[in-house]
Amino acid sequence: MTTIRTTAQLLEAGMIEPEKIKKLEEVTKKFAVSLTPQLTELINLEVTGTSMAIRKQFLPDEQELIVNAAELKDPIGDTVFEGVKGVVHRYPDRCLLMPINTCPVYCRFCFRREKVGKNDSALTKEELERAFSYIESQPKIWEVILTGGDPLFLKPKKLNELLNRLDRIPHVEVVRIHTRVPAVDSARITEEMINALKINKALYVALHANHASEFTEPVRAACAKIVNAGIPMISQTVLLKGINDTPEALGDLMRTLVKNRIKPYYLHHADLAEGTSHFRTTLEEGRHLMKSLWGNYSGLCQPTYVLDIPGGHGKVPVSCHQYFSAEEVSGSAAESYRVEDYQGKFHSYKA
Ligand code: SF4
Incomplete structure (x- = not known):
């Protein structure tokens, strides 16, 4: 095949x-x-x-041919913050480094769909060196997030050279790799690839997974190889209509991640990428789903539900169902709150 x-x-x-x-x-x-x-x-x-x-x-x-008026070619505003080619520096203490524009698979809801897969390009040696020089010139950058494109689509030798170059930048203390490879092309997670990931700085692998059925035996084995090598794994999931937008599907996915020693990190509200409206839920639906996870599923199974504000203004957590409100207590100096438990029952809390 x-x-x-x-x-x-x-x-x-x-x-x-x-x-x-x-x-x-x-x-x-x-x-x-x-x-x-x-x-x-x-x-x-x-x-x-x-x-x-x-x-x-x-x-x-x-x-995908239906483009809704709110949809954008660059929904999260990467270009606004592109310091040099391949580096997006949106927040003070971290930046994205995008060494490659290709992925082993193309997700139909991808927020970078205007960019990825258009040509088989990766940053040239000179462009990569300019990217490293930019990171070196920004002492506040504490974390570099490799994304793209899929960084684990690079050959292990090339990836290792790149990681070692980052390892030598003193102020970069954490490297994070966002990838779909362990779930869609598990055979790429070889011993050579695992060794390529071993650097002195803390390195995290963030797996993009959207449904528990993605976790077949080869996928579980690929993730186990990464975790067994001492590399922590976290996850990112996109909330997708008809795929994971029920309490059962979302809860099952979160439990599957945790069972495989992957800590659920982000649940992304689907971005306003062109031709993706059939995948988008409303924010209200997302908040209800998050409420259904709370209490019914272990604390380990709780991701942070985030919205990337269109235009490049960054991510904000949007899961916060208001579990408490201030209560007026006449004649009392104590602070009093009305607190809702996970079953929707209200209680008084005084401090
Ligand atoms: S793996 Fe990531 S970058 Fe590649 S198509 Fe899917 S969402 Fe887009």
Whole structure:
């Protein structure tokens, strides 16, 4: 089995219907498609009547041609903060470094879909050196987040050179890698790749996963290799309509992550990327889902629900269901609050 990148290959694999090919060709002209053999196999195992979570995340759909007025080419405003090519410096103590523009798979809701997969480019040696010089010139940068594109799509030797270069910058104390590779192309997590990740500074791997059904045996084994090497794993999930927007689907995913020693980190409200409105829930729906996780699922299973404010203004937590409110208590100096428990019952709290 090879990687599927065209509508003709999708047709041949029986993944799209012939009458849809014209529309889907329009879609794939705008946004890249890629399905690793591992995902193709998983899609073939999906049973009608289930959420078809893998199929929906990776197969092109004609709804992607619908561009809603609020949608943007650069929904989180990366370009506004691009210090030098490949470096986005939005917050004072951290920056993104994007060494590569390609991914093993292309998620249909990707917030960088205008950029990734357009050409097989990675930063040149000179561009990378300019990126390192920029990071060196900014002593407040404490953490560098490798993203892209998928950094684990780089060859281990190249990745290791890059990580060692960051390791030598004294003020960079933490490196974080955002990736889908362990879940979509698990065979890339070889001993060589694990060794490439070993640097002196703290390094975290953030896995992008959106549904518990992504955790097949090879995926669990790839994650175990990373964790067993002493590399902590965290997760990022995008809240997706029809895929993980029920308390059961979201709770199941969070438990699956924790069982695999991956701490749930972010639940992203789906960004306003062009052609993705069919994936977006409302913020209110997201907040209700977060409320359903609280109390019913272990504290380890709680991610932070965040919205990336369009225009580059950064992430803000939006999960905070108001669990308490101040109470007026006449004649009392004590502070008094009305507190709601996870079952929706109210209690008084005085301090
Ligand atoms: S892996 Fe990340 S960067 Fe690549 S297509 Fe998916 S969301 Fe976009």
